[in-house]
Amino acid sequence: MPRLMSLAFFLLFLGASDLALAQAPSADAQESFARGALAYKEARYEDAIDAFTEAYRLDAKPALLYNIAQAYERLGDVPNALRAYRDFLRHGVAEQDRTLIETRIQNLEKRLRARGLQQVSVFSQPAGATVVIDDEKRGATPWTGELAPGRHVLVLEHPDHPSARKEFVLGPDRAIDLDVALGATNSSSSAAVRGATPRDSSAATAGENAPAADTKTERGKIQPWTWAALGVGAGGLGASLVFELGRKKAEDDARAEETQVGHRQEFDRMKDKQRNARLFLGLGAAASVAGGVLLFIDLRPQKSSHARLGVGCNHAACGVHAQGSF
Numbered sequence: 001m002p003r004l005m006s007l008a009f010f011l012l013f014l015g016a017s018d019l020a021l022a023q024a025p026s027a028d029a030q031e032s033f034a035r036g037a038l039a040y041k042e043a044r045y046e047d048a049i050d051a052f053t054e055a056y057r058l059d060a061k062p063a064l065l066y067n068i069a070q071a072y073e074r075l076g077d078v079p080n081a082l083r084a085y086r087d088f089l090r091h092g093v094a095e096q097d098r099t100l101i102e103t104r105i106q107n108l109e110k111r112l113r114a115r116g117l118q119q120v121s122v123f124s125q126p127a128g129a130t131v132v133i134d135d136e137k138r139g140a141t142p143w144t145g146e147l148a149p150g151r152h153v154l155v156l157e158h159p160d161h162p163s164a165r166k167e168f169v170l171g172p173d174r175a176i177d178l179d180v181a182l183g184a185t186n187s188s189s190s191a192a193v194r195g196a197t198p199r200d201s202s203a204a205t206a207g208e209n210a211p212a213a214d215t216k217t218e219r220g221k222i223q224p225w226t227w228a229a230l231g232v233g234a235g236g237l238g239a240s241l242v243f244e245l246g247r248k249k250a251e252d253d254a255r256a257e258e259t260q261v262g263h264r265q266e267f268d269r270m271k272d273k274q275r276n277a278r279l280f281l282g283l284g285a286a287a288s289v290a291g292g293v294l295l296f297i298d299l300r301p302q303k304s305s306h307a308r309l310g311v312g313c314n315h316a317a318c319g320v321h322a323q324g325s326f
Helices: 003-012 026-040 046-058 062-075 078-090 093-112 224-256 260-299
Strands: 120-125 130-133 136-139 145-149 150-158 161-170 175-182 204-211 309-313 317-325
Touching: 003 120, 003 204, 026 062, 046 224, 046 309, 046 317, 062 078, 078 093, 078 120, 120 150, 120 161, 136 145, 150 175, 161 175, 224 260
Parallel strands: 120 175
Antiparallel strands: 120 145, 130 136, 130 150, 150 161, 161 204, 309 317
16 A cells, blocks of 8 residues: 555554544644544544645645545535546655546546546746736646636736736646746846746646737728739729620721621621730739738737838739738
């Protein structure tokens, strides 16, 4: 039997619980522990939690976290039991005890998953940062809570440090830890934010870190050259349609012409209109595409955009060149 479990059974004689004894140096901590052990044995689990929590406050022995987890689990309080077991595991346990604790954690994670939730813990250096998840304040670091699985946005706010922003994905099967090191103090000339790293990288996929932006991004307005490109596109397509109708009429006239000279004249006129129709069709299509690209650039939220539009023609065709920042 693992050392931790042997000590627990020795404490409660007949093995009524798995309580672990905290060898507290202070008399007050020992007294609180004794009250918690008695309350646990009598199935007064809420009283046991209060007493063990007080003992932990007086003397932070990690074994007391195990006792607290046990009491919460007996109460059916899955989130708090999982939180206490995970806190206990972070302090490091003997290898022979780790398997048992991890098994209990996995069982509680499964029970949370059945509720459509999973647990996430957020830590920061320094502690005491306000935790904002999905634009909702949740508390201060160190913080633990339950969220629906999926992608979330974490922002940490601290009065003495730049805000830190972190995107992360909470999987349905495993609880995760996020540890964020805040950047230099606000008085420093160069503030930096270091990345938050899930303690269990297999349990979460985290996005890149970035300082919270102080500047506002606004949707841009449509620039004059964008209107010009769209106008050229519309005009070119309209002219192409007019010339195409003229070409069709000239073709019909050529077929109806009885003399060879008249037929030749109408045929040449048809060819001219056909060439013009194709020329304006190419110009209109190119300008419309350029206008669409510039419109996207103008309307995309960004701090600034730079775009240029050029139109050129040669003996064969005309084209539009657009350049912008994406």
